[in-house]
Amino acid sequence: xxxxxxxINSTLKAARAAIGAYDxxxxxxxxRRQEEAGATYxxxxxxxxxxxxxxxxxxxxxTVQEVSRAPFSIDSPNPKAIEAGLQANRxxxxxxxxxxxxxxxxxxxxxxxxxxxxxxxxxxxxxxxMPETVEDRLRVADSLVAKLGDEGFDHDDxxxxxxxxxxxxxxxxxxxxxxxxxxxxxxxxxTHIACGxxxxxxxxxxxxxxxxxxxxxxxxxxxxxxxxDPLDKKLMSFVYAxxxxxxxxxxxxxxxxxFREGELEL
Amino acid sequence: xxxxxxxINSTLKAARAAIGAYDxxxxxxxxRRQEEAGATYxxxxxxxxxxxxxxxxxxxxxTVQEVSRAPFSIDSPNPKAIEAGLQANRxxxxxxxxxxxxxxxxxxxxxxxxxxxxxxxxxxxxxxxMPETVEDRLRVADSLVAKLGDEGFDHDDxxxxxxxxxxxxxxxxxxxxxxxxxxxxxxxxxTHIACGxxxxxxxxxxxxxxxxxxxxxxxxxxxxxxxxDPLDKKLMSFVYAxxxxxxxxxxxxxxxxxFREGELEL
Numbered sequence: 336x337x338x339x340x341x342x343i344n345s346t347l348k349a350a351r352a353a354i355g356a357y358d359x360x361x362x363x364x365x366x367r368r369q370e371e372a373g374a375t376y377x378x379x380x381x382x383x384x385x386x387x388x389x390x391x392x393x394x395x396x397x398t399v400q401e402v403s404r405a406p407f408s409i410d411s412p413n414p415k416a417i418e419a420g421l422q423a424n425r426x427x428x429x430x431x432x433x434x435x436x437x438x439x440x441x442x443x444x445x446x447x448x449x450x451x452x453x454x455x456x457x458x459x460x461x462x463x464x465m466p467e468t469v470e471d472r473l474r475v476a477d478s479l480v481a482k483l484g485d486e487g488f489d490h491d492d493x494x495x496x497x498x499x500x501x502x503x504x505x506x507x508x509x510x511x512x513x514x515x516x517x518x519x520x521x522x523x524x525x526t527h528i529a530c531g532x533x534x535x536x537x538x539x540x541x542x543x544x545x546x547x548x549x550x551x552x553x554x555x556x557x558x559x560x561x562x563x564d565p566l567d568k569k570l571m572s573f574v575y576a577x578x579x580x581x582x583x584x585x586x587x588x589x590x591x592x593x594f595r596e597g598e599l600e601l
Numbered sequence: 602x603x604x605x606x607x608x609i610n611s612t613l614k615a616a617r618a619a620i621g622a623y624d625x626x627x628x629x630x631x632x633r634r635q636e637e638a639g640a641t642y643x644x645x646x647x648x649x650x651x652x653x654x655x656x657x658x659x660x661x662x663x664t665v666q667e668v669s670r671a672p673f674s675i676d677s678p679n680p681k682a683i684e685a686g687l688q689a690n691r692x693x694x695x696x697x698x699x700x701x702x703x704x705x706x707x708x709x710x711x712x713x714x715x716x717x718x719x720x721x722x723x724x725x726x727x728x729x730x731m732p733e734t735v736e737d738r739l740r741v742a743d744s745l746v747a748k749l750g751d752e753g754f755d756h757d758d759x760x761x762x763x764x765x766x767x768x769x770x771x772x773x774x775x776x777x778x779x780x781x782x783x784x785x786x787x788x789x790x791x792t793h794i795a796c797g798x799x800x801x802x803x804x805x806x807x808x809x810x811x812x813x814x815x816x817x818x819x820x821x822x823x824x825x826x827x828x829x830d831p832l833d834k835k836l837m838s839f840v841y842a843x844x845x846x847x848x849x850x851x852x853x854x855x856x857x858x859x860f861r862e863g864e865l866e867l
Contacts, residue, residue, distance in 0.1 A: 506848035540860045544842040548817045555818035576810040582772035594806045
């Protein structure tokens, strides 16, 4: 699984305070721990700082890359903040989180991805707004994969987000997300999936249980990437167990190693 | 989910001792607790008592039905023990666990299912032995569904067991089981699935984690029944969470009720 570590995000209270106070120790520690816990990418988001977002993004990237060589997920809808992060970046090929098929956002972000040769998280969303059905999502995925392909992006550089909506607001949204993942991976096997998982449980109690079930169901439908908290040992235990179950972890070697290291939480 | 409660089984140490000692209190308690915890069927197995199996089966059925009106899963490959259980049964329509497509076993057990008008757990296995591939399993499923249909069994009376094999002995066995379930439910939507889940984790550490992942993955592939321990609160929590996730539990009403009752274990 490709894990995009979500902890350095200004919408989270502790991270927001640390970014606000330029608390480099806190940020470095979060980066280091996420990388050690298995994060493939370190997400950095300074969106709550509004007009200061680009400057805080620069600081975040510089602070994180003092201690981590993990590639960044530059998380913003704001082209200025994205470019600030990309300019500062010295780590391997980053990912922009995210582009959509909304005309304005697509047009603003595409040139940055090309200029800095990044990968892209592409949300299955266009100017018609939040997609409702599986077909809506696939139509946007088709459009994004085709356009980004024409622009020279390899399928391997595209991380499609199926836009999981809360099951508390519509009982069909879990199945829609799972089915979207299955069909995307069937049609474009070399693209990746990057789900924001936790949205599925919004508004429900015992959310972790629903999130864990969603992780397993989505992985068994072909999800190979997710934006999640790699410091959540229980959730990561399900990543390893499900990889073993799906034969991605041949002969359970990684699962057994994680068990020996005391990393599996029952 | 159709839950076949597996606790009254002579291969389990505590149950074996209780059956050996005719400890009716112990058996009644196990039956009552499983039913309260959500068991649709109560499985009864006295297979470890060899030539005494029919007599112990009669005693089990009589003991359980003193306290529970849940239908039985009469669990034996031995026609004499099965008939002893069916003769004693006063509860609603039972299920025989199990028939296979092995000629001898099929021929011996079919007349009992017809005479006592039972449902059937049908293992995807024939005289060629344990199936290896998805295709092997579907070929047996096709044969069993066709033959049982000809004998007058409704699809709703057939519980197909895809014969899950341990992933520790073959990394592909998890995916094979999940894919078998998906294809069976696609082809025969009115038949049920009755998986023995825990076999998947045989030989591995932290087995519960793998079993929980298997439950979620199999349910998201269409599994609507399983032989499991309904007293395992964590496993049952995943049943409820996954039903909510898959929209089987409309607007999460049952999930919310279980949360309020303190039945969800994180």
